[in-house]
Amino acid sequence: MVKTTAQGQANAVRQCRVLSGLTQAQLADAIGVSRQTVVAIEAGDYAPSVYLALRLAAVLATTVEALFAAPEESPS
Amino acid sequence: MTDTKAPLFDRFASAVADFGSPFYAEERQRDVWNEASAFGLQFFLWGSLVLSAVMFWVGGQPLLPWGAALMIFASIGSFLVLAYVKRLGVDVPVKGALKGRRMLAFLVVYLADVLGALHAVATSGSGSDTVAGFFAGLLVVAAGIVGLLYGQSRQRRRQQATHPGL
Numbered sequence: 001m002v003k004t005t006a007q008g009q010a011n012a013v014r015q016c017r018v019l020s021g022l023t024q025a026q027l028a029d030a031i032g033v034s035r036q037t038v039v040a041i042e043a044g045d046y047a048p049s050v051y052l053a054l055r056l057a058a059v060l061a062t063t064v065e066a067l068f069a070a071p072e073e074s075p076s
Numbered sequence: 077m078t079d080t081k082a083p084l085f086d087r088f089a090s091a092v093a094d095f096g097s098p099f100y101a102e103e104r105q106r107d108v109w110n111e112a113s114a115f116g117l118q119f120f121l122w123g124s125l126v127l128s129a130v131m132f133w134v135g136g137q138p139l140l141p142w143g144a145a146l147m148i149f150a151s152i153g154s155f156l157v158l159a160y161v162k163r164l165g166v167d168v169p170v171k172g173a174l175k176g177r178r179m180l181a182f183l184v185v186y187l188a189d190v191l192g193a194l195h196a197v198a199t200s201g202s203g204s205d206t207v208a209g210f211f212a213g214l215l216v217v218a219a220g221i222v223g224l225l226y227g228q229s230r231q232r233r234r235q236q237a238t239h240p241g242l
Contacts (some may be wrong), residue, residue: 012114
């Protein structure tokens with residue numbers, strides 16, 4: 001995978017979207033992004049901005065913390 | 077839309093890059109576009125340096141002005157990038173942007189450019205002192221950059237030795 005400047009990581013977006021009964025396209029419309037962006041977020045290939053994460057959480061009726069768990073600190 | 081109260085540089089940048097385009101509103105689209113632009117810019121900058129070196133060494137004196145124009149144009153592009161990030165409060169350490177193999181590659185290509193230009197002037201038979209002086213100046217600039225980087229590096233090492241927490 002190409003290393004981009006906005007790499008995301010594993011998250012619960014897909015799980016919450018499925019539970020909400022939304023398709024990727026519907027979720028994309030609801031939060032004002034393209035379907036490819038939803039695909040990238042779900043795959044952990046893109047870390048959304050805090051504003052987009054808040055919109056996601058609102059549409060999926062959950063919290064940002066539930067969608068995106070904080071990464072475990074790696075020992076330095 | 078262009079903010080007419082914004083500084084001229086910002087308005088110029090906005091007009092050139094079309095920052096008002098709705099395309100930039102979608103954040104991942106914007107991020108990917110920015111990365112693609114960085115790739116394209118780097119390709120252009122390195123390509124310009126390599127192409128001008130080829131022009132100097134292969135084309136000789138007839139292609140000297142064109143190669144020089146290409147180098148100057150690429151330098152203006154680099155300057156605009158640095159000026160833009162500086163305006164937004166981002167410091168790009170020269171050594172951080174160009175280090176290791178990239179720094180070595182840059183110095184090799186840069187020296188190939190300057191020496192190629194001097195070679196083109198010297199072998200033309202009707203050598204122009206002005207052009208030769210210009211490229212000799214570029215050689216001095218390169219030496220200055222290397223000296224500056226070395227000085228910064230020494231200073232940083234000294235500071236780290238004095239204040240290990242920095």
